[in-house]
Amino acid sequence: xxxxxxxxxxxxxxxxxxxxxxxxxxxxxxxxxxxxxxxxxxxxxxxxxxxxxxxxxxxxxxxxxxxxxxxxxxxxxxxxxxxxxxxxxxxxxxxxxxxxxxxxxxxxxxx
Amino acid sequence: xxxxxxxxxxxxxxxxxxxxxxxxxxxxxxxxxxxxxxxxxxxxxxxxxxxxxxxxxxxxxxxxxxxxxxxxxxxxxxxxxxxxxxxxxxxxxxxxxxxxxxxxxxxxxxxx
Numbered sequence: 545x546x547x548x549x550x551x552x553x554x555x556x557x558x559x560x561x562x563x564x565x566x567x568x569x570x571x572x573x574x575x576x577x578x579x580x581x582x583x584x585x586x587x588x589x590x591x592x593x594x595x596x597x598x599x600x601x602x603x604x605x606x607x608x609x610x611x612x613x614x615x616x617x618x619x620x621x622x623x624x625x626x627x628x629x630x631x632x633x634x635x636x637x638x639x640x641x642x643x644x645x646x647x648x649x650x651x652x653x654x655x
Numbered sequence: 656x657x658x659x660x661x662x663x664x665x666x667x668x669x670x671x672x673x674x675x676x677x678x679x680x681x682x683x684x685x686x687x688x689x690x691x692x693x694x695x696x697x698x699x700x701x702x703x704x705x706x707x708x709x710x711x712x713x714x715x716x717x718x719x720x721x722x723x724x725x726x727x728x729x730x731x732x733x734x735x736x737x738x739x740x741x742x743x744x745x746x747x748x749x750x751x752x753x754x755x756x757x758x759x760x761x762x763x764x765x766x767x
Contacts, residue, residue, distance in 0.1 A: 575754055586745055586758035587699070632698060640706055641687055641749050642714070643756060645698040 550633060550649040558654050563620040565649040567633030568613075574636055576609055576616050577643070581630045590618075590631075623653045657682035661746050661759035668766055674719075674733040676762050678746030681727065686748040688729040689756065690721055693743040705729060706751070741766045 551566045569576070575594045579587040593600045593609045593616065600607045606619040620627055630650050634643040658681045668674060680686055687706050691699040701714045703721035711721050718737050722730045729746055743763050747756040 577755065579758075584743075584761070584763070586760045587747075587756075589755045589757065592754060636754065640704055640712070641754055641756065642689075642701055642704055643699075644701070645691075647698040650696075 550631070550646045552649060553647070554650045554652070556652045556654065557623060559623060559625055561623055561653075563623050563627070563651055563653070565618045565631050565651070567616045567618070567646055569616075569633070569635050570614065571635075571637070573611075576607075577634045578605075578607060578616075578618050579632045579634060579645075581632065581648070583629070587632065620651075623651075625653050625655045627651060628653045657748075657757065659746060659748055659757060659759040661744075661762050663762060664760065665763045666765070668736050668764065670738055670766055671735050674731070674736050674740070674764070676731040676744055676746075676764075678729040678731075678759055679727055680729075680748045683748070683750070684726060685751055686727065687751060688723060689747040689749075690729065690731050691745045691747065693745060693761075695742075699745065703731070736766045738766050740764065 549568050557563055575592050577592045578590045580590050581587045591602045591607050593607050604621045609616045630648040632645050632648040634645045637644045660679050689704045690702040692702055693699050705711050705723045708723055719733050743761050745761045746759040749756045
């Protein structure tokens with residue numbers, strides 16, 4: 545099953561611009577996580593936001609969570625070429641921390 | 656610090672041949688371990704997870720199996736590969752009660 549759905553599927557911006565990616569999910573959650581994947585590499589955890597939190601910051605990253613709309617957004621401010629990657633949201637389903645990932649947003653930041 | 660290794664990095668195998676992918680974690684004990692498959696340009700699909708030695712749970716019916724012979728070793732196997740087994744296989748670990756997962760570098764498998 546696919547819990548999270550990211551939007552847009554692809555995003556192309558210039559360096560210095562902000563990038564916003566959205567994620568929608570279907571069931572109740574305890575937390576929502578965002579991961580980043582450089583081409584052909586493993587995923588790297590970026591940030592986790594709990595269901596009782598509405599906003600969280602980490603460096604140039606800002607994540608919001610709206611549990612009433614079952615949606616989250618990831619904002620990358622002042623983007624850099626090195627931010628070029630795919631970004632995935634993930635929610636935990638059942639026990640044992642099983643994560644369900646969306647299809648991801650492919651971000652391209654042009655110098 | 657904890658590290659996670661996967662090998663091989665890439666593999667090209669003929670249809671019908673066996674498969675063994677290995678994942679090992681260092682610097683932690685009693686981790687939860689996970690195998691995912693990623694099709695090109697897609698998200699990750701959870702295949703197996705394990706909460707202890709010899710304990711394997713399968714998420715989707717398929718041609719693959721998993722084993723955990725040691726606390727920090729997770730193996731993905733197949734007796735006979737299918738074309739549809741091609742993909743990028745990722746191993747991940749998390750603490751027993753933690754929420755964040757840490758991923759290995761992945762193995763790219765091409766079945767011809």
